[in-house]
Amino acid sequence: MREDSGGITIIDTGYVRPALCAAYLVHNKGRAALIDCGTATCAPRVLAAIEAAGVDRASVDWVMVTHVHLDHAGGAGPLMRALPNARLVVHPRGAPHMIDPARLIAGAKAVYGEADFARDHAGMLPVPEARVVIADDGHVVDLAGRPLLCIDTPGHARHHYSVWDAATRSWFAGDTFGISYRELDTDAGAFIVPTTSPVQFDPQQMHASVDRLLARAPASIRIAHYGEVTECTRLGSDLHTLIDTMVAIAQAANGRDDRQAAIVDGLVGLYTERAVAHGIVNAPARVHEVLGGDIALNAQGLCAWLDRVARSPSV
Known part of the structure; x- marks a missing residue:
């Protein structure tokens, strides 16, 4: 946990491993907003971090979930029970799943399997509808x-929003601006890749969203996986290139009996090549160690996108 000069504390939610999944506590005049919150099993750790930052539970006015994937929003139910004055800010497409998480739980079990779900996600709770605030495009939260x-x-x-903080000229971008783990930083800066995990990846929408973030010329972008990145223009360009290359890898593998495995192999090769060029020492091993789980999820998401395009070519 670390507070920067903008009154923002990064919280390591403890999901899976250290420095993989961040939540952010924004402080202003004795009040606070929590942006993303980790899984249900992370809730005690997040609460402890809020208190360690000197924030009383009653002073948290908002819990803002950028989208309702469980590593970002699974802990909302338990946290709302512990934060008596907080309201949950959620995208209109995600709100029904926070009020009744049954379908969300079923979908997560399908992606992660019963055992991993029980280990990392057990304990999800519904959020009372009266405490839910819908964040349409342009909604402003007053902290x-x-x-x-x-x-x-x-x-x-499709249920993803990002949060612009004018006080620091920075975005809280959830998963829209990719993943960039600090252990892959080099003298060349941050190493970034898109996250195309199941099941709603859309390359055209992702390109447009990255451009929408860059249009404000942000000083920095805070992402969930993991932390604050600068060099936003360069990283955005990298994301645009990688989105197109990953789509091309998926399309080349489409129709093969081993489609998903072929996509995994293609992503490993792509990320390793870029890691070598970025100056990451022992790049093949580091890509496997740090990005292995994301590669598997990205391949699943690319397969889901291919299937959706096959059903509706206009998607």
């Missing part, structure tokens, strides 16, 4: 006079 602007940023998921 004691500090505006937090929510804009629609689909591509990773």
Whole structure:
């Protein structure tokens, strides 16, 4: 946990491993907003971090989930029970799943399997509808006079918004601006890849959302996986290139009996080549160690996109 000069504390939710999944606590005039919150099993750790940051539970006015994937929103139910004055800010497409998470739970079990779900996600609870605030495109959350602007940023998921903090000229971008783990940083800066995990990846929407974030010339972008990145223009260009290359890999594998495995192999090759060029020492092993789980999920998401395009070519 670390607070920067903008009154923002990064919280390591503890999901799977250290420095994989972040939540952010925004402070202003004694009040606070929590942006993303980890899984249900992470809730005690997140609460402890809020208290360690000197914030009383009653001073948290908002829990803002950028989208309702469980590593971002699974802990909302338990946290709302522990934060008596908080309201949950959620995309209109995601709100029904926070009020009744049954379908969300079923979908997560299908992606992760029963055993991993029980280990990492057990304990999800519904959020009372009266405490849910719908964040349409352009919705502004007032944090004691500090505006937090929510804009629609689909591509990773149709239920995704990002949060603009004018006070720091920075975005809280959830998964829209890719994944960039700090252990892959080099003298060349941050190493970034898109996240195309199941099941709503859309390349055109993702391109548009990345451009929408860059249009404000942000000083930095805070992402869930993991932390704050600068060099936003360069990283955005990298994301655009990779989105197109990953789509091409998926399309080349389409129709093969081993389609998903072929996509995995293609992503491993792509990321390793770029890691070598980025100056990452022992790149093949580091890509496997740090990005292996994301590669598997990205391949699943690319397969889901191929199937959706086959059903409706206009998608």
